[in-house]
Amino acid sequence: MAHFVFYDTPAPPLPMEKLLKIRSELTYLQLELACTRLELLLRKANFNPNQPRVPAGSPDGGRWIDSGSAGGSARPGSIVPRVPKPRIEVRPRGIGDNGGPPLEEPPHVPKEPPPSTKLRNAVIKRTAKWLLKAAARHAIPEVGLYLDIIDAATWIHDSYPYIQAYLDEPKSLYDLQQAVSPKTSAPGYEDHHIVEQAAAEDDGFPRSLIEGRDNVVRIPVLKHWEITGWYMTRNDAFGGLSPREYIRGKDWSERVRVGQEALRKFGVLKP
Amino acid sequence: MRPEHLRASTVNELVDRFKEIGLAQDEALLHDEISKFNRLYDEKVAITEELKVRPGDQRRALLSLYTHANAQVRLNAAKATLAVAPLEARLALQKLANSHEYPQSGDAGMSLVNLDRGIFKPT
Numbered sequence: 001m002a003h004f005v006f007y008d009t010p011a012p013p014l015p016m017e018k019l020l021k022i023r024s025e026l027t028y029l030q031l032e033l034a035c036t037r038l039e040l041l042l043r044k045a046n047f048n049p050n051q052p053r054v055p056a057g058s059p060d061g062g063r064w065i066d067s068g069s070a071g072g073s074a075r076p077g078s079i080v081p082r083v084p085k086p087r088i089e090v091r092p093r094g095i096g097d098n099g100g101p102p103l104e105e106p107p108h109v110p111k112e113p114p115p116s117t118k119l120r121n122a123v124i125k126r127t128a129k130w131l132l133k134a135a136a137r138h139a140i141p142e143v144g145l146y147l148d149i150i151d152a153a154t155w156i157h158d159s160y161p162y163i164q165a166y167l168d169e170p171k172s173l174y175d176l177q178q179a180v181s182p183k184t185s186a187p188g189y190e191d192h193h194i195v196e197q198a199a200a201e202d203d204g205f206p207r208s209l210i211e212g213r214d215n216v217v218r219i220p221v222l223k224h225w226e227i228t229g230w231y232m233t234r235n236d237a238f239g240g241l242s243p244r245e246y247i248r249g250k251d252w253s254e255r256v257r258v259g260q261e262a263l264r265k266f267g268v269l270k271p
Numbered sequence: 272m273r274p275e276h277l278r279a280s281t282v283n284e285l286v287d288r289f290k291e292i293g294l295a296q297d298e299a300l301l302h303d304e305i306s307k308f309n310r311l312y313d314e315k316v317a318i319t320e321e322l323k324v325r326p327g328d329q330r331r332a333l334l335s336l337y338t339h340a341n342a343q344v345r346l347n348a349a350k351a352t353l354a355v356a357p358l359e360a361r362l363a364l365q366k367l368a369n370s371h372e373y374p375q376s377g378d379a380g381m382s383l384v385n386l387d388r389g390i391f392k393p394t
Binding site (some may be wrong): 067093099101103118121122125126129132133135136159161178223225229232233234235236237238239240243246261262264265266267 | 287300301302303304305307308312315316338339340341349350368369370371372373374376377378379382384385386390391392
């Protein structure tokens with residue numbers, strides 16, 4: 001139980017000398033606090049007192065110029081344009097309720113890169129898959145938190161174009177075909193043959209048909225990998241054969257039909 | 272799982288192994304291990320056949336996997352039960368096709384196309 005002591009007489013006044021000393025100490029503490037705050041602000045802004053400045057007399061006299069060091073674009077008064085930090089944009093997809101099980105926890109993204117390409121690709125695929133699922137469920141707050149987490153793993157920034165492309169809405173066949181250009185490459189995208197080229201060549205179809213403008217589309221790399229994997233795996237829906245085995249011996253139109261259906265069902269081609 | 276182990280297993284054990292295969296196949300796809308996926312496919316077919324020949328066709332026990340968190344487990348269960356629960360299995364495939372859980376969503380969508388075209392004939 002708490003005990004309270006009440007004084008019925010006021011405390012005696014402090015001598016003036018003591019009051020002045022307390023005020024002086026308080027002023028010193030306030031000054032020290034202000035200095036600490038200023039130091040924190042300067043650190044946050046990457047301030048470097050030795051960074052060169054534009055000489056006095058010119059229109060930008062006194063302003064900092066880029067000293068060529070890494071990350072030098074974010075200094076106060078810099079005349080070098082800021083380089084935007086890489087960021088993935090995620091927009092809600094569909095109606096927001098796909099009837100599936102609840103959205104699971106997002107996959108872990110290690111701060112250090114995994115030791116092999118295979119393991120790095122697995123992290124990138126998991127990340128892209130989770131973001132797409134979250135976008136389809138309109139789980140935008142969860143997406144925002146997750147993007148902040150993966151931003152801290154700088155090794156994955158190079159893969160952002162791959163993840164961003166994976167989140168593309170389905171496109172028309174015309175748009176996918178028009179994107180193909182032998183002169184340009186687009187990060188995160190690859191050219192894909194609607195009718196698989198190796199199997200078609202083995203079955204005697206001419207290269208002119210296989211490489212024809214109608215048969216090549218530019219699609220997200222991660223989708224390309226998924227569709228290629230699907231073609232190679234055995235499947236009840238094709239009588240236990242892989243789709244690649246199923247299309248062997250089929251005519252060109254049946255191959256085109258399977259190839260275009262696959263692009264639709266894998267969310268690349270508009271229905 | 273060896274044939275003698277299949278025959279000696281209970282229905283629950285077979286369902287558990289069926290589930291494990293789906294999880295392992297999902298990992299195999301993630302790491303581009305196609306041969307491993309296909310080996311697991313053979314084992315999955317063997318389990319489905321074993322459930323089918325059990326009295327009363329025990330493939331219906333796989334319906335419990337329709338709500339599993341993993342998309343590959345749901346996909347395998349839906350395909351394996353098309354002959355014994357066609358309406359429920361088609362609905363499960365349609366839900367998966369709409370769920371944006373690739374590559375399984377794509378596979379589910381293609382399975383529905385092949386069912387409609389008579390290429391996929393569940394028995």
